[in-house]
Amino acid sequence: MSEGATNLPRSRWLLVHAGAVFAFLYLPIAVLILYSFNGQGVGGFPPRNLTLDWYRILFADEPIWDAVLNSLQVAFAAMVIALALGVPAALALDRAQFPGKALFRRLVLLPLILPGIITGLSLLMLFNVTGTKLSLMTIVLGHGTALISVATTEVFAGLQKLDRRQEEASLDLGATYWQTFWRITVPNLKLSIIGAALLIFTLSMDEIAVSFFLIGRDNTLPLEIWGRLRRGITPEINAVSTIIFVFSLVTIVFWYRLRVRSEGGADVGMELLETSEGSAK
């Protein structure tokens, strides 16, 4: 920070602008939450007859909870796939030289910046040609593949900060690569891996553009919501979104605490930032 810059009159104008942007960013979220308690349904000002009825209806709504369960399973499986391939991919990008490395790097990162429709459709064609039946499994493959990009950028960023000498010492002292990987590399990358896992999980829970094309009989939560939106608006959707938002918020706070404790005031949200930077480079 340059000292004294805070007193410039321009900062007041910037403050007003920042306030307006925050209002713009939070308006729909506030409306969403507020109207989940509105007895009259969605829309209509002022909100009246505050009620928990929509939450009651929601808790009795089987298809929504089936969809939530499906989404949780998909997100978990996608997370496992993305990490199982993203961690080695980051190690390979950091340490190995092989023909086509530059192309490989670009291909891995591409789904992050590519509109979901292209990833979804190209996989749909693959499943069609190979005669693979569309199901939650095809969505898992889609999410897992697209989100390798997140795992790779996160872990790659972690590797840049890794102290190489620890691995060298381990190898010199006679540990195998496998032992070194599990006892030195992974523990050192713990934060990057947990961060990537949380991010992949949430992104998969929310994903709709890829799932849209790979859906079989069972819906994920966003697709279930999408189906209902086409039929009409109900505050049940506000209620379920509010619950998921609160869960996500708790997850970030938990993650924030974890990072602050281990790194002493780390720049929070840096993971997402690094991801956004990495993909654009």
Add this chain to the structure above:
Amino acid sequence: MFSRAYKTAVAAPPLLWVSVFLLAPYLLMFCYSFWSVSSSRTIVHSWNLNNYEELLAKTVYWQTLLRSMWIAARVMLFSLLLGYPLAYFLSFYAGKRKDLLYQMVIVPLWVSYLVRAYAWKTILGSDGVLNTLLQYVHLTRHPLDFLLYSPFAVVLTLTHIYTPFTFLPIYAALEHVPRNLVEASHDLGATPVQTFWRVIFPLSIPGVVAGATFAFVLSLGDFLAPLLLGGPSGIMISNIVVSLFGAAYNWPLGAAISLGMLVIVVSLLFFSERLEKKWSFS
């Protein structure tokens, strides 16, 4: 320090996976775009240029593509106008509250894209929150119906969704501006405006390019916001692709359009990368 076996072990699985689930599908999309559909609705694997000829001949595809690019360009512009001053404020003026405010920009990203688009729909609809509010305070007598089902609604929603994405790389770039350069500029007698335009802004260009690319590319390929909020006048190129893969059942033509989008996106990424390199001082 790492043996050949180690390198193969870490490189082979992701390489194989990426070849099967990313490279092969893109190549397949390329192949599909040269095939056609028979009258009995099966895909004929005979190679021809019919799809591309149709794309060139019919103006509806060009018009929709241009409209999509115009929507994406506006989203990009508005995201920059909202995101840049915000990032600048946070990086240079927010002081101790910086971290908290930074988090507050990220938090909306944790509400699903679909849900936020839906929330805008409940705000903009003819009996939505905004219209009933305007009538409640007697500003209008009848609901304003141009708010929803228009390109305006799509641009507004996509701007809302991509502003944080635009903000992130700009903020990262501004955070990397060496503060001693800014001080040196002040000390040498430059006004704050001069310091901004001659020192800070040029150093933040890589972030601006990255953020602009994000906003443009991701909104260009969007099909859910137009379906939900766009109405007939807000149809975008991806909506045509969706219908070609659905009811209209012409996968090869859909593949040709998707491939066109892929080419546009990849060339934009290529140019933005060049721009970022050119303006990066590190």
